[in-house]
Amino acid sequence: MRNEHLSYEDVLRIVELVKSTQFSEFRLKVGEIEVHLRRKDGEAAAPVPVRTPQSTPPAPAEPATKRAEAPATGGATLLRAPMVGTFYRAPGPGSAPFVEIGQRVEPDTTVCIIEVMKLMNSIAAGVRGTVTAILVENAAAVEYGEPLIAIRPDAGAV
Amino acid sequence: MNRAAGGSRNGRRFEFVDVTLRDAHQCLWGTRMTTAMMTPILGAIDRAGYAFINILGGAVFDVCVRYLHENPWDRVKLLCERLETPCDALTRGQSLYTFELFPDDVVALNSQLFARLGVKVLTVYDALNDNRNIESSLRSGHAAGMKVNAMMTYTLSPVHTDEYYVARARELVKLDADFISIKDPTGLLTPERGRTLFPAVVKAAGKVPLKLHSHCQSGLAPEVYEIAMQSGFRYGYTASEPLGNGASLPATEDIAARARRLGFRTVLDSKALAEVAGYFACLCETEGKPRGEIAQYDAALYRHQIPGGMISNLRYQLQTMKIEHRLPEILEEAERVRHDLGYPIVVSPFAQYIVTQATLNVVQGERYKTIPDEIRKYALGYYGRLAAEPCDEFLERANIRPEEAVTEAPAEHLEPWLPRLRAQLGSGASDGDLLLAAFYPPALLAPLRKPAPAYAFRTTPLHELIRYLGSRRDIEYARVRFGNTDMTFAAAQP
Numbered sequence: 255m256r257n258e259h260l261s262y263e264d265v266l267r268i269v270e271l272v273k274s275t276q277f278s279e280f281r282l283k284v285g286e287i288e289v290h291l292r293r294k295d296g297e298a299a300a301p302v303p304v305r306t307p308q309s310t311p312p313a314p315a316e317p318a319t320k321r322a323e324a325p326a327t328g329g330a331t332l333l334r335a336p337m338v339g340t341f342y343r344a345p346g347p348g349s350a351p352f353v354e355i356g357q358r359v360e361p362d363t364t365v366c367i368i369e370v371m372k373l374m375n376s377i378a379a380g381v382r383g384t385v386t387a388i389l390v391e392n393a394a395a396v397e398y399g400e401p402l403i404a405i406r407p408d409a410g411a412v
Numbered sequence: 413m414n415r416a417a418g419g420s421r422n423g424r425r426f427e428f429v430d431v432t433l434r435d436a437h438q439c440l441w442g443t444r445m446t447t448a449m450m451t452p453i454l455g456a457i458d459r460a461g462y463a464f465i466n467i468l469g470g471a472v473f474d475v476c477v478r479y480l481h482e483n484p485w486d487r488v489k490l491l492c493e494r495l496e497t498p499c500d501a502l503t504r505g506q507s508l509y510t511f512e513l514f515p516d517d518v519v520a521l522n523s524q525l526f527a528r529l530g531v532k533v534l535t536v537y538d539a540l541n542d543n544r545n546i547e548s549s550l551r552s553g554h555a556a557g558m559k560v561n562a563m564m565t566y567t568l569s570p571v572h573t574d575e576y577y578v579a580r581a582r583e584l585v586k587l588d589a590d591f592i593s594i595k596d597p598t599g600l601l602t603p604e605r606g607r608t609l610f611p612a613v614v615k616a617a618g619k620v621p622l623k624l625h626s627h628c629q630s631g632l633a634p635e636v637y638e639i640a641m642q643s644g645f646r647y648g649y650t651a652s653e654p655l656g657n658g659a660s661l662p663a664t665e666d667i668a669a670r671a672r673r674l675g676f677r678t679v680l681d682s683k684a685l686a687e688v689a690g691y692f693a694c695l696c697e698t699e700g701k702p703r704g705e706i707a708q709y710d711a712a713l714y715r716h717q718i719p720g721g722m723i724s725n726l727r728y729q730l731q732t733m734k735i736e737h738r739l740p741e742i743l744e745e746a747e748r749v750r751h752d753l754g755y756p757i758v759v760s761p762f763a764q765y766i767v768t769q770a771t772l773n774v775v776q777g778e779r780y781k782t783i784p785d786e787i788r789k790y791a792l793g794y795y796g797r798l799a800a801e802p803c804d805e806f807l808e809r810a811n812i813r814p815e816e817a818v819t820e821a822p823a824e825h826l827e828p829w830l831p832r833l834r835a836q837l838g839s840g841a842s843d844g845d846l847l848l849a850a851f852y853p854p855a856l857l858a859p860l861r862k863p864a865p866a867y868a869f870r871t872t873p874l875h876e877l878i879r880y881l882g883s884r885r886d887i888e889y890a891r892v893r894f895g896n897t898d899m900t901f902a903a904a905q906p
Contacts, residue, residue, distance in 0.1 A: 260873045260894055262690025269697045269880055272887075291881075292889040294903070336782045337775060338733040347853055371729055371768040372511070373784035398733070398775070 260287070330386050330404040333377065335396040339370040343392045351392075353403070357385045365403055368396065383407040426641050426676040427463035428664055429500060429623060429649045432692065433491070434466045436655035439627065439719075441701045443475040447487045447864070449699070452871035453691045454494045459684040460664075463647060464533055467491045468501035470760060473509040477852055481859040485529065485844040492530025494869070500533040500561065501526055504760065505546040506823045507539075510851055511761035511786065513795065515826035518850050520552035525843045527556035537563035537595055539759050542796030543583045544821040550587050561591035561623065564613075568600050568714060569755035571799045574612045581616040591647070592617050594640075596626035597759045598719045599659075599707075601636045610643035623647035628657045629719065631707040637667050641676055652685070654693040657704035659719060665689070691871065698880045716743045717750070717758040718767065726767055738774055746770040753791065754800040765790060780809035793818040 268289055271282060280291040335341070343351040343366055353365045359379040368375045387404040390396055437445035457465065468488055476484040492499045506513050508522055526534060534553035538545035541564055553560040562584045564577055577594070584592050594601075594613065601609075614622055624640040624647070626633045637648050649661050656663030665685060668678045696703045718726075723743070730736045749770045756762035765787050773779045788810050789795065791802050802810075818825075833846050841849075848857055868875075874897075881890045881901060888903040 260877065260892075260897075262687075262694050262873045262876070264894075265694050265873045265877045265880075266690075266697055268877060269694065272881075272884070273697070286894055288891070288893040290889075290891040291887055293886045294888045337772060367785075370784065371771065372764055373768045373786050375772075375782050375784050 330406045331381050331383070332389075332401040333365065333380065333403045333405060335368055335398060335400045335402055336375065336377070337368065337370045338398050339368040339375070339396060341390045341392065341394050341396045341402060342367040342369065342374075343388065353379075353385050353388075355385055355388060359383060359385060359405060365405075368402075377402070379403075379405055381405055381407045424676055425646075426671040426678060427647045428461070428668070428678070428680065429464045429466055429625075429647055430457060430460070430462040430497075430651070430664070431466050431625075431649050431661050432457070432652040432655050432688070434469050434472055434502070435625075435627075435649070436651035436660045436704070437701075438469065438471045439659035439661075440655055440704055442725075443471045444479070444701075446480055447482055447490065448867055449695060450491070451494070451867040451869050452875075453688055454491070455870060456684045456687040456691070457652075458495050458497050459681055460688060461678075461680040461684070462497050462664075464500040465491075465495055465497050466500045466502060466535070466649065467495075468531075470502070470504045470507075470509040477848070477856060477860065481862065482864070483844070483848075483860045485525070485848075486864060488526070488531065489529045490867075498532035499530060500535050501531045502535040502537070503549060505536050505538040505549050507545075507761070508851070511764070513545075513822050513826060514850065515823055515828050516548040516552075517828040517830045518847065519548045519823075520555075521830065521843055522847055523549065523552035523556045523558065525847065526553075527558050528843075532558060533561050533591075534558045535561040535563060535593070537565055537593075538796060539565065539757055539762050540796040540798070541565055541580050541757070542822070543580065543587060545796050545823070547587060547821075548823065550589065554588065559590040560588075561593055562587065562589035563593040563595040563625065565757045565759055566594055566596040566601060566626075567598075567755070567757040567759075568717065569799065571755055572757075574609050576799075577609060578612050578616045581613050585616070585618060585620055589620060591623055592620050593623040593625050593649075595759075596624075596633075596636075597757075598713065598717050599627035599629035599631075599633050600714060600717060601626050602630075602632055603635045603639050606636050606639035606643070610640050610645065614644040621646040623649065625649040626661065627659060627719070628662055628704070629659055629707050629710070629713055631709050633662045634666055634670060637662060638670050638674060641671055641674055651704070652692050653689045654696055654703045657706045658702075659707075660704045663704075690873070691876070694873070694876050694880075698876070698883075712743070716747045718743065718746060718763060719758065722758075722763050722767065726771075730771075733775075735775065742767070742770050742774050745774050749773065752803040752806045753787070754798040754802045756790065756799070761786070762790070780806055783810050788812065792816055794822065796822050 264287055272291065278293045282289040353359060359365060360382055361378065361380055363379045364376045365379050366377050368377055383405045385403060386406045389401050389403065396402065433450055437443060473484045476482045476487060488501060503509065506519060508514055508519065523534060534549060536546045536549040546562055550560045564580045581592055622645040624637060624645050626636055640648065648667055650656065650664040650667050651661050653663040653665050668680050671678050727736060727739055730739055746766050749766050750756065756766065758766060768784060769787055772782050776782060791810060791812055829850055830846065833849050837845060837849055877892065881887055890901045892899045
């Protein structure tokens with residue numbers, strides 16, 4: 255009776271063998287089960303997912319390593335990313351940006367959000383002054399220490 | 413306990429809740445089991461004799477949308493239709509599937525939709541064990557005709573004592589929970605703790621039956637399940653053997669054998685269980701996914717308490733930041749952060765909070781220089797009651813003043829959302845669409861409109877072999893012979 259049916263265990267063993275060999279021709283006889291396989295020439299032994307075209311997560315977005323260096327920002331303080339993350343200019347989709355160029359800010363004014371590992375970090379200006387440049391696109395990936403926003407401190411502001 | 417040895421338990425049943433389609437692959441496969449992988453074996457799972465089958469949880473819902481591009485409601489509907497065993501779906505209470513809080517009208521609509529799709533048991537937990545956050549789920553779940561299983565999340569801390577869990581269980585009895593579960597997301601329970609905690613909770617629960625949901629990271633869960641049975645728990649959550657153990661839950665086969673040895677009756681069909689296990693063992697191999705391995709006892713687990721799945725996810729995130737080598741430091745810092753924050757339970761979403769804060773502290777070289785907004789809100793009580801006060805160093809760096817503290821129930825300050833969503837989506841929008849729009853921005857939902865593939869609803873080992881050989885682009889010829897069968901496959905010409 256045993257040989258009338260293929261068991262999951264038999265399949266498991268065959269799959270393991272197929273995966274572990276690189277030979278172009280492969281013959282196997284175990285008891286009453288015989289398997290004979292031939293590979294195409296030079297074909298890499300990479301299976302396509304059996305049923306799950308979508309099963310692997312999309313590769314994470316390439317960090318924008320080649321982004322243009324921050325423009326010269328003579329005299330301005332550069333606010334930098336505290337972590338690798340995603341830069342947001344507004345509190346939510348469709349909301350007005352926290353700040354625009356030319357806007358005056360206080361040290362505790364929230365000027366942007368950096369999303370780190372799914373959590374939102376409100377970033378404060380840290381200085382009293384005027385926003386002179388926004389150096390990163392909304393929703394862009396940012397590297398650790400990357401300049402985000404330039405703020406020209408008021409005369410005498412620390 | 414003065415029971416006569418063995419005899420008095422004759423006839424007492426211990427029953428099983430399957431997690432193979434939910435938590436098992438969440439823990440072992442990064443939640444990447446597709447509906448197409450489930451459908452061929454549903455018939456055998458249904459015959460296996462489970463009391464309930466858990467089909468949905470927060471991560472499953474989210475991964476369906478974000479990565480598998482499957483409409484989660486379609487999956488719930490299909491599984492409920494195909495399975496005669498009652499289906500159980502889990503939410504994070506007032507947060508449902510995400511880390512946010514939703515108003516009661518969204519929670520209620522979710523319960524109504526579950527019931528309409530065929531869900532029989534709504535399982536619900538709150539990550540702070542603040543039962544105010546599951547009240548509206550209980551109410552709306554009952555109103556929709558479902559049973560509600562309320563979970564208390566287990567953790568280790570000076571404040572999470574047996575008395576603490578007894579008090580939570582009493583609250584759940586008052587809230588009319590149909591079942592009470594102890595959920596141990598990191599496998600921290602030990603047989604010693606079970607011996608005091610379980611009888612105390614069984615007593616507090618009175619007539620409400622108890623379920624145990626414990627993971628296997630410490631390797632102790634199977635023994636812990638034995639203590640639960642002996643203490644009067646009626647159900648255990650388990651997974652098919654290839655997807656049991658490790659970060660997952662115990663194997664059904666193992667726990668069933670233990671139950672029988674202790675004199676409990678089980679109603680499982682071992683032939684069906686073997687078929688299910690054979691199918692998933694093959695699927696692990698053909699899909700290149702890991703099987704659950706019995707974990708070695710790891711003392712460090714009891715300190716940082718971070719689930720295995722989360723550590724592998726963190727390692728991946730650190731790799732992309734090129735700081736993978738700092739993982740041990742971050743795990744040590746996570747233990748301190750948890751203490752500083754007043755012992756939040758290391759479960760979603762607080763596991764993420766702790767790990768992210770620990771990473772920020774280590775990478776910035778200064779503790780609490782950056783504090784995520786969500787962690788500040790947690791400390792203010794916005795998500796619910798804290799188990800203990802955060803430490804002064806944290807409160808000072810977070811600039812939290814006592815008058816900012818939130819004391820009202822977490823969803824109380826939330827206005828209903830449905831009128832706005834209905835206006836946005838138009839009167840033709842289904843309840844499922846309204847809910848998805850409450851959880852996700854439109855861009856994430858667009859891919860869900862693609863038609864579902866044709867699903868196979870039965871399979872055999874031979875089917876699986878053919879499917880596998882057919883999927884290998886490198887094989888141009890295959891012949892398989894056994895018994896009276898002789899089959900030849902040749903690659904289609906390109």
